[in-house]
Amino acid sequence: MKQSFLLLFFFLSQIGISQTTKTNYTNLNKLLAEGEKAYSENNFALAKEIYTKVTDSVSWNHEYLYNLAAVELKLGETDNACEHFYKIYSLNDMRVVKYLAEYCPNYRGENKYSIEEVEEKPKFIYKDKEYPLIKNNNLNPVYLSAINKAFNKSKILKEKARGRNVLSISINKHNEFNTGNIFKPASSKEDYDLVTTEIMSILKNTVTYIAAKQNGHNVDLWNKWDFLISVF
Numbered sequence: 101m102k103q104s105f106l107l108l109f110f111f112l113s114q115i116g117i118s119q120t121t122k123t124n125y126t127n128l129n130k131l132l133a134e135g136e137k138a139y140s141e142n143n144f145a146l147a148k149e150i151y152t153k154v155t156d157s158v159s160w161n162h163e164y165l166y167n168l169a170a171v172e173l174k175l176g177e178t179d180n181a182c183e184h185f186y187k188i189y190s191l192n193d194m195r196v197v198k199y200l201a202e203y204c205p206n207y208r209g210e211n212k213y214s215i216e217e218v219e220e221k222p223k224f225i226y227k228d229k230e231y232p233l234i235k236n237n238n239l240n241p242v243y244l245s246a247i248n249k250a251f252n253k254s255k256i257l258k259e260k261a262r263g264r265n266v267l268s269i270s271i272n273k274h275n276e277f278n279t280g281n282i283f284k285p286a287s288s289k290e291d292y293d294l295v296t297t298e299i300m301s302i303l304k305n306t307v308t309y310i311a312a313k314q315n316g317h318n319v320d321l322w323n324k325w326d327f328l329i330s331v332f
Contacts, residue, residue, distance in 0.1 A: 128154060128157070128158070131150055131153060131154050132150075132154065132167075134150050135147050135150040135151050135154065135167065135171075138150060139171065139174075144171050144174045144175050145175065147171045147174075148168065148171045148172060148175060151164065151167050151168040151171055152168060154167075154168075155168050155184075160191065162188050162191055162193045162196075165184045165185075165187055165188050166184075166188065166196075168184050169181040169182075169184040169185050169188075169199070172184065173203065178203055178204075181203060181204075182200070182203060182204035182207045185199050185200050185203070185204060186200070186204070186207060186208075189322065192268050192324065192326075194323060194324060197214045197322040197323055198214055198216070200212070200214070200322050201213060201214035201216075201217060201322060210320065211319070211320070212319070212320045212321060212322045213312070213314060213319050213320070213321055213322070214321065214322050214323060215234065215312065215321055215323045217314070218312040218313060218314045218319060218321070219313060219314055219315070220312060220313035220314075221233070221234055221312055222234065222271040222309065222310060222311060222312045222321070223309075223310040224240075224243055224307040224308060224309050224310060225307060225308040225310065226242065226243070226246050226306070226307045226308075230310070231243065233271065233309070233310075234325065238325065239269075239325045239326075239327060243307065244327070246306055246307055247302065247303065247306055247307075247327070250302045250306045251299075251302060251329070254298055254302065256294060256295065256298040257295065257298055257299070260291040260294060260295050261291075261295045261298075261299075264328065264329065265328070265329040266326050266327070266328050266329075267279045267326070267327045267329060268324040268325065268326055268327075269303070269324060269325055269327055270321055270323060270324045270325070271309050271310075271311055271312070271321065272311065272320050272321075273311050273312075273317075273318040273319050273320045274311070274318070275308075275309050275310055275311050275318070276304075276309060277303055277304065277309055279300075279303065279327075299329065
């Protein structure tokens, strides 16, 4: 791992300092400076100790986790680095996908690829016509239009759904879509299950999904793509 990797994210992490100081993390600037110094002097054990303190204090900050993972790679602690890369991934920071693909291809027994690596990208079939699922690094407008039309036709969503949701979806090797939780999709607790089931049914049944392929076999991807649901 090149030194520029850590320094890049160290610079980015400074952006978040003004926010964290508001929540009484007044020593973060000092710790980050000490961590950078230790890293530049190749004292990776000390740098890890410092960045561990930082991430223990601010566990949700992606940039601090990047720094810790970079140090762990320098120490040859690939499994630990992958744990922190995966935590970043779980926070929906898709910049980490290339590092997961490079350093953690079989993380937790999951043989996954980045979309840049695969020979065939994921696709979908809509009205008997096949389309690429991803276009210009985003979900295909044809896909978005098809899903939105189905949402607009749903009587359940018109009557019960409220608010906005951003879902992160991916396609697995079984030609199925995966997504995270749908946050407060209805105005009442009683309608929550009904609305959630309807949204998932529309996503599942409106189109037919086709997994990415590598060497002729379906494969799982690290990549996720955001999908905005607006229902009022």
